[in-house]
Every structure is written in structure tokens, then in C-alpha cells.
Amino acid sequence: MKIAQWVTFGLIATLGMSASAEAEEARPYWGFQLTYTDYQGDLTGSGLGFGILGGYKSGGRLSIPLQLAYGPNSTYIVNPGLDYIFWKPGPIETYIHGGYGWYATEVKFSFGDVKMRGSGPDVGLGADLVQNPGATIGMGVVCRFVRYTQADDSRVQNDINGRQIDVYIRWKIFFDSRTRSSESGTTKSSE
Numbered sequence: 001m002k003i004a005q006w007v008t009f010g011l012i013a014t015l016g017m018s019a020s021a022e023a024e025e026a027r028p029y030w031g032f033q034l035t036y037t038d039y040q041g042d043l044t045g046s047g048l049g050f051g052i053l054g055g056y057k058s059g060g061r062l063s064i065p066l067q068l069a070y071g072p073n074s075t076y077i078v079n080p081g082l083d084y085i086f087w088k089p090g091p092i093e094t095y096i097h098g099g100y101g102w103y104a105t106e107v108k109f110s111f112g113d114v115k116m117r118g119s120g121p122d123v124g125l126g127a128d129l130v131q132n133p134g135a136t137i138g139m140g141v142v143c144r145f146v147r148y149t150q151a152d153d154s155r156v157q158n159d160i161n162g163r164q165i166d167v168y169i170r171w172k173i174f175f176d177s178r179t180r181s182s183e184s185g186t187t188k189s190s191e
Helices: 002-018 177-183
Strands: 027-039 046-057 062-071 075-087 092-109 112-132 135-144 147-151 164-174
Touching: 027 062, 046 164, 062 092, 075 112, 092 135, 092 147, 112 164
Parallel strands: none
Antiparallel strands: 027 046, 027 164, 046 062, 062 075, 075 092, 092 112, 112 135, 112 147, 135 164
């Protein structure tokens, strides 16, 4: 578990330092995500989830997303991260993802349902198709290394491996500051 955390933090730091500014304007976005989750650790099962996205894409290759999601087993997720676009063949932006999330879930035991909380790093790979300058649609896969360390019932161990694989489809809409500034009557002057 510690190795995965160090790899994730190292990936984020390396990508943050290697990002270069390009001519593209930086802008915020929001979107939706539909996810299929498969649990692979101490928890078992699979199912569909959904989430909302918000974030900021730099003028270069970096994007800082924040995901708020609901998944199988009544799982709630808050997951900030960093996406780095490493390849742009035409309208496709291929990226790697690194992040760290906080999770709350409900696990079924023979004596009843127990609410548990945990956290952990996540890494992934995906691609977005740029539909037009204001929207993308994409898909990807993320491996989440979640450790549930707080249970609401003392009969449950406090270190459950909640590793999971998520396959997702997402849609993002970008806000264009040029449109907002021209609507408000202000213009940018070139010097």
C-alpha cells in the first residue's frame, strides 16, 4: 500500500514539474461520469456508479479534476487528482491520471450492514475526444488502492483492502473566458 501511495505522489510531482505552457488558453470545466466498478480486494462485487466532475485545464497538458461520485455498495467518493495529456493525435487527448480519494461505503456482513470510511491513491489511463473547443467525451480505466480504516462497528476489522478497478465514460464542458468577457463588454487589448 505504501508503495502505491509513493508512486502516485511521485507521478503527480513529476508531471507537475514537467508541464509546459502552450498557446491554448487555460479554462475551467464541469461534466458527468458513468462508471462500472469491480472490487478486487477484501470487498467483492461490482456495479454501476455515477459522478459529477469539476476541474481546471491548464493552457498546457495538465488538468486538475475533482470528482464527486456515488457507486456500488452505497459508496460515496471525493477524489481530486491530476491528469497529464501525454499524446495528442488529432482530436484525441490521451492522458495518465494520478489522484487521492476519500471514500465512505456500506459493507454487508452476516450480522448487518456496517458503514466504513477510508482513503487511498488511484492511478489510471484514458482518452478524451475533443468534439469541439467547448466539449470532450472520453473513456478510461482507474485502479483505486483504497484502505478502509474506520468502521462503525467494533466487530469489523479496521483495515480492509477496498482495491477496485473503475472503467468509465465521461463528458466534459469547458467554460470559455473569452465568451464571458465579450458578453460583459470588456475586450482584451494586445500590447
